[in-house]
Every structure is written in structure tokens, then in C-alpha cells.
Amino acid sequence: MSAETAQNARGSGGASLFSDQRFRSLFFQALVIGLLGAFLVFIVYNTAHNIEKRGIQTGFAFLDAAAGYDIAISPFMEYTATHTHGRVFLVGLFNTLLVSFLGIIAATFLGVFLGVLRLSPNWLVSRIVYCYVEFTRNVPLLLQILLWYAIFLALPAVKQSITMFNDIIILNKRGLIVPEPLPGDGFMLVPVALVLALFASIFFARWAKKTQAATGKIYPVFMTNTAMIIGLPLLAFAVTGFPLDFAYAELKGFNFKGGVVIKPEFTALWFALSLYTAAFISETVRAGIQSVSHGQTEASEALGLRPSWTMRLIILPQALRVIIPPMTSQYLNLTKNSSLAVAIGYPDIVQSFGGVTLNQTGQAIEVIFITMLVYLTISLLISGFMNWYNNRVSLVER
Amino acid sequence: MSNASTNTSKKTDEVAIQLNGVHKWYGQFHVLKNINLNVQRGERIVICGPSGSGKSTLIRCINRLEEHQQGDIIVDNIELTGNLKNIDAIRREVGMCFQHFNLFPHLSVLENCTLAPIWVRKMPKKEAEEIAMHYLERVKIPDQAAKFPGQLSGGQQQRVAIARSLCMNPRIMLFDEPTSALDPEMIAEVLDTMIELAETGMTMLCVTHEMGFARKVADRVIFMDGGEIIEQNEPEEFFNNPQSERTQKFLSQILAH
Numbered sequence: 001m002s003a004e005t006a007q008n009a010r011g012s013g014g015a016s017l018f019s020d021q022r023f024r025s026l027f028f029q030a031l032v033i034g035l036l037g038a039f040l041v042f043i044v045y046n047t048a049h050n051i052e053k054r055g056i057q058t059g060f061a062f063l064d065a066a067a068g069y070d071i072a073i074s075p076f077m078e079y080t081a082t083h084t085h086g087r088v089f090l091v092g093l094f095n096t097l098l099v100s101f102l103g104i105i106a107a108t109f110l111g112v113f114l115g116v117l118r119l120s121p122n123w124l125v126s127r128i129v130y131c132y133v134e135f136t137r138n139v140p141l142l143l144q145i146l147l148w149y150a151i152f153l154a155l156p157a158v159k160q161s162i163t164m165f166n167d168i169i170i171l172n173k174r175g176l177i178v179p180e181p182l183p184g185d186g187f188m189l190v191p192v193a194l195v196l197a198l199f200a201s202i203f204f205a206r207w208a209k210k211t212q213a214a215t216g217k218i219y220p221v222f223m224t225n226t227a228m229i230i231g232l233p234l235l236a237f238a239v240t241g242f243p244l245d246f247a248y249a250e251l252k253g254f255n256f257k258g259g260v261v262i263k264p265e266f267t268a269l270w271f272a273l274s275l276y277t278a279a280f281i282s283e284t285v286r287a288g289i290q291s292v293s294h295g296q297t298e299a300s301e302a303l304g305l306r307p308s309w310t311m312r313l314i315i316l317p318q319a320l321r322v323i324i325p326p327m328t329s330q331y332l333n334l335t336k337n338s339s340l341a342v343a344i345g346y347p348d349i350v351q352s353f354g355g356v357t358l359n360q361t362g363q364a365i366e367v368i369f370i371t372m373l374v375y376l377t378i379s380l381l382i383s384g385f386m387n388w389y390n391n392r393v394s395l396v397e398r
Numbered sequence: 399m400s401n402a403s404t405n406t407s408k409k410t411d412e413v414a415i416q417l418n419g420v421h422k423w424y425g426q427f428h429v430l431k432n433i434n435l436n437v438q439r440g441e442r443i444v445i446c447g448p449s450g451s452g453k454s455t456l457i458r459c460i461n462r463l464e465e466h467q468q469g470d471i472i473v474d475n476i477e478l479t480g481n482l483k484n485i486d487a488i489r490r491e492v493g494m495c496f497q498h499f500n501l502f503p504h505l506s507v508l509e510n511c512t513l514a515p516i517w518v519r520k521m522p523k524k525e526a527e528e529i530a531m532h533y534l535e536r537v538k539i540p541d542q543a544a545k546f547p548g549q550l551s552g553g554q555q556q557r558v559a560i561a562r563s564l565c566m567n568p569r570i571m572l573f574d575e576p577t578s579a580l581d582p583e584m585i586a587e588v589l590d591t592m593i594e595l596a597e598t599g600m601t602m603l604c605v606t607h608e609m610g611f612a613r614k615v616a617d618r619v620i621f622m623d624g625g626e627i628i629e630q631n632e633p634e635e636f637f638n639n640p641q642s643e644r645t646q647k648f649l650s651q652i653l654a655h
Contacts, residue, residue, distance in 0.1 A: 213523035299500035303514035
């Protein structure tokens, strides 16, 4: 203990154990862990005691019990009131995934588009985008969801429906009604052709890269692949003799029967989430592009590279490094914000499972635990994917 | 510092760059005023002058990084107009080095050098890499080929930038204060590279305050002030017998140290 002797030698008073840096930090860590443990024990004991006193059931048996309530939106599976709470969980989960997934896609496209427009040399364009971004970012999302819902509910009643294209598309306060596609014989060939086209375009991109390395010839990969992905399924569709019928909606009594109804709850939530998140993404994209110094563009142009190549080979790869991490948090935000569905009655997992099921069964601990686990899983999957992508594009420097 | 010109000029009678009555404005500010300049093929020109005199703008007009508003610029018999084909053609023949190197940080040294040959000259990758290695050897850093720009010193980065331009096999090289952002010992290594380049007969336009380099290499030194060419002469005459008062003042300031 040379430190101690040194301290004594300097005569700074008695070397108490408590003035020892290592002992002190250990002591406080132990204290915190001890308090935390005591608190947890208290919570668990208290909860168990209360549950028992009030005769609340525990366990996951409720998942197999009949739910006994209707869910208005269940596009992926059949659901009636006689189905179980377990089924409710799945319906809610898929509804959450649906609105989050479509929201992320719409927000990304719109956000990138707006971010690029924001940098436009056109004063009017960049100002309009600026106003949009500032307005959308600074009004609470919940208000925006309510606003869109109010707008959709203010649409005409059933009898005064707005109809488009010869009554094929119908819009009223109950939603947007489009014809239901009824695939006939041989329609399966179309998705098969699409998958084939996807594989073929990956193959073509690799081949084009190799050929360029070997011969220097540059192929229009993007155009070819786009043509292939659109063209091949169309071709399959034509070859099989257009095997697709539509069931059109018809007014029967007080409502339309048939067709696919896209409910205003879904549309309002989707619009609000996409538009809100797009505003944040556009700022991220703008910052990313601006983070690449103008010297990079000049050097690239001085070498004779065209503006489109400069964008693709020089600017974007550098901008993406800046864009992706904040983009990930925007995706996570959107997914978690989708739980605001509860405000307008879109049956996502919080509204249906975490709301009605919880109220009916009273098993709050299990329901909240499962719901939290769902969001945690989705979020970890999204950030896992984005981290993988970020590693792919990240820069090796020093 | 040796005052003798190395006298290895490969100057020919063929015209490489021609500027006739070029004017440029930044908003209200008149940056270039009636610039008339003929550069012969193989000629080495050093442009100097106080900051804000328009010397950088002048050479940036030659490859259209800046647009001139009046007058004609003819590079390599191609007239520089709004025609994108002409601009592309000129940029393929004109290499440029910048004060801050502007290497692409996401690409390795080798990829920095092969990018333009592959995409602009449509060269097979292997061939482009061979050419890149050839020029990296000439600027004496072939062993850094796999590294990224951020891993190199400033002098090394500028030499990579020179190699990157040379890979396009340009007929004219523009240098925009290539040593202004470097430490003294690095200035020497970059200037050595430029001197070697000059000896190959490359047409060079160089904005620099390295007067030793000007004496050694230049066929002609141009002094600019206030957007005008004030004086131009052979280096000996220019330094020993400057005509205008402004040139004398500038030289006395820059050579005082």
C-alpha cells in the first residue's frame, strides 16, 4: 500500500477506508444494487399480494378464451367475436405491422423527395418545403392524427358518396371502396414472374458490374431492371389471358356491399404518421447531402463525371453515412408512434389487445408485458437491419 | 534558391487555350475584367497576385467550374459554351488539382485514381488499375494504393490528387494553389512532383505564390490584380525588372520573407 504510506507521509490526516477511491466506488455501487434489489422484491411481493387479494387470474390461459368483441379492421385473417384473445393479439400485431410498414415506406419516399426539394435553387420550392417541414414537425402528432381523422369523417355520407371512374372507386365517410381483385386460373404465374424478374435483375446487376470491370462497357442497369421487374409480370399476365376479375361494390340498402374497404381510421393514421415522419426524414436527408463538401462535386466534375454519376458515386455514398443512423431512429419513432392509433380507434395491438382485451380480462401484467415485448422485438429488428445496412455503407477511415 | 531557369521548355506554336475578352461577375462584383490570354501547347504559366484578384476564378473558368458571362474561351479547339457535350469534352482533356485536394474519402487511393477512367473513359478495371499504379509510382506513393485518403499526410494526398488527374491522361493541367494548405516540408514534395510533370511537356496553368517554382519552371508569369492581368513576362524579366507599380509592390511584399 504505497499510496497509503505516501498519504500518511504527507500528513493529510488518517487514511480512513472511506477516502480510498476504489473502496468508495465499490461501496456506492453495492448500495445502489442493494436498494434496487430491495425495491424489486417489494414490487413483486406487493403485486402478488394484491392480485391474490382481488382474485385476479394470472397466467396466459386467457389467450385461448373467446374475445367476444368485434374488430373492424382485419385484412390478413378472418376474425369474429367468437375468436380467441390470442387471435386478437395476432390481428392487432398485423395491423401495427401494416401501418408501420406502409408508413415507413411512404415517409421514406416523401422525406427523401422533400429533402432534395428543400435544397432546390428555386426559392419558392425550397420555401414551400421549409414551411411544410416546420409546420409538420412542430404540431403534435396526436393532433395531426385527429385532424386527418376529422377530415375523413367529414366526407359525404353513403348516399352522397363521391364516385370516380364510373362507380369503380367510391369515397365516403365510411372509407375508400375499391374493387376486390379476384385472381383466376393461371394468375399465380404473375407473382412467379415477379420473383423471377427480381432474381434476374440481381443477376443482371452483378453481370453488368463484372462486364464493366472486364471490358469497361457500361450498361443501363437501373433502366433494364426496372423494365424487367415491370415487364415480366405484365407479360405473364398477358400470356395467361388476363386472368383477373374484379368484384365491384354495389349500393345495397344503406351501405355498399362487396369491394375492398379502406377504413378512414387506417388512412388517417397512415397519412399522419407518414407526413409527420417525412418532415423529419427530409431534414435528415438535407443535412446528409449538405454534409458532403462542395469540393467533392467540383473534383468529380473536373474529372469529367456527369452530374448523375457524381450524385451516385460521390455524393450519395458519403451522404448515406450521415443519413442512416438518424433515419433509423425515425423508423423506430414511427413504429412506436403508431400506438397513437388508440385515439381514433384503429385496432392496432395497443388499441385491441392492449386496450379491450386488457379491460375484459383484467390481466394487465401479462397483456402489457406481451405488448411491450412486441414493440421491443419490432424495434430491435428494425435497428438490427439498419445497423447491418449502415455497416455496409460506412466509411473506412483511419 | 537557384535563379537559373531549367530551360526545359517544350513550348510549341500550337494554341492550347485561348481567352478573348472574358468577363465575369459575381452579382454586382466584377471578378474578371477583359481577360485576353493565349496559352501555347506545352507552355507552363504561373499566375500570381493578391487574394481576391480573380486568379482562381480565371483558371476555374477554363474547365467550367465557374461560368464566364462575356467573351470566348477556347480550350483544345473546343469552344466553351453552355453545350454540355463541349463541357464534357473539355473536362476530359483538362485535369485539375485543388488547394484542399478534394480526394474522395470513401474510396481508396487506387479507387480515387481509377474512378474517372472507368466511368468516363469506359476503361476495363484492370487496365485502369495498371495506369493508376503507373502514376502512383510517378508521384512516389505506390505503397499507399490500398489506403484511404484520411490515412495520408497532406503532401501525400495532394500527390494522389495529381496522380488522379493524370490517370485521365489530360493534355492540360490546372493547379489552384496546390501547396497553400501544406506544411513547408510537404510543399517541397508536391513541388518536386509538379516540376517532374512540367519536364514531360504538359501544358500547365498554376496559381501559386511559390516564386522559386515560378523561376524554375514557368515560361511565363502572370500578375493579376483587381480582376485584370496587370503584367506578364518571362520569369527572369518579371522578377528582376517588374514594370508596373502594383507588381513591384506585390513582389516586394511576397519576396520580403
